[in-house]
Amino acid sequence: MKPLGLQKYRRIVVLTGAGISVASGLRPYRGPGGLWEEAGIADLATPQALAERPAEVWRLFGPVRVQARAAQPNDGHLALAKVQSSLPAGAQLCLVTQNIDGLHQRAGSQDVVELHGSAFRTRCSNTACELEAYEDDSPHTNGVPTCPRCNAILRPDVVMFGEMIPAHSEWTVKRALRECDLLIAIGTSGTVSPASNFVRSAEFARARTVLVNLEPMRPRHPAFDEEYLGRAEELLPVLLATT
Ligand SMILES: [Zn+2]
Structure with missing residues (x-):
């Protein structure tokens, strides 16, 4: 496994789910x-x-x-925060999370889109x-x-069952996906929403699409180009390395 080469991309969208916070001890x-x-x-x-x-x-x-x-942010949260602070001029990373635990912000990530609130x-x-x-x-x-x-x-x-994703979050995500050249979905199922919707939009934008998760996709979502299996806190420091 080698780094994804993030410095090549200008509009990165990252979606994180519960899998990234498991190593922080959160259900x-x-x-x-x-x-x-x-x-x-x-x-x-x-x-x-x-x-x-x-x-x-x-x-x-x-x-x-x-x-x-x-709970404390783990190496997965920290690796993502580090990417955001070391991107080349003009490049952007839009970090979208399904988690309500605030750990991305505490790791140092900026402008986190919280799909399910806080x-x-x-x-x-x-x-x-x-x-x-x-x-x-x-x-x-x-x-x-x-x-x-x-x-x-x-x-x-x-956001509870039966409630809508906040409109401003939905709008920010749609705009980011339309322009994105790299989508990384982490610790979330690639075959169900929201990841399955994100990857379809990213494919339409001709982005490279990557899933990082403990479990393999069953069935495999055809819009994901690559799948890396393992713990987010172990894989992300390698995949996201920029030096
Ligand atoms: Zn009131």
Whole structure:
């Protein structure tokens, strides 16, 4: 295995999923299109549960917030942050993540597109309210917080099942994929959304397309040119090396 030769590319798009955070000790949270490992959780991460049983929703996401805060970025996160800071003039790397754990930002990555929101932000459940989402470390496991402006319940700023990807994230991703010359999908299944959609767009843009994952694609998505199997924290420092 040798480096991908990143310095040759000008518009790189990277998509990361739960696989990149496993070495940081985090259980996967998967948003729309994904599957939860534990029974019952899929029922709780929904707008319906938020409306009917908000305390239970916070008892699910509060501990996620605490665990993610206690976790540390691993060599995979760090390798990606290093690429972004060492790109040649005019080159761009758009980092898109399905993870809500904030580890890319803590590793030093800039302008991370969070497809499924962030475990560390809280926002108002009332869509007409003007309260902005804010950084929040409290797990709120002892009571449901309410909005200081409109008194509606506050919720984690994450995308739950049945909810849309935030429009600004979707727009940023579409624009980046249209121009991209290299797509790298990491720690996520290449055969299901969002990676399967990303790779189709990237193929249309005539980009080189690479999947880095523990599990091989079954069946193999025809739009992926290359597949590297293994742990992200071991493969990325080699694949992304620029010197
Ligand atoms: Zn409000």
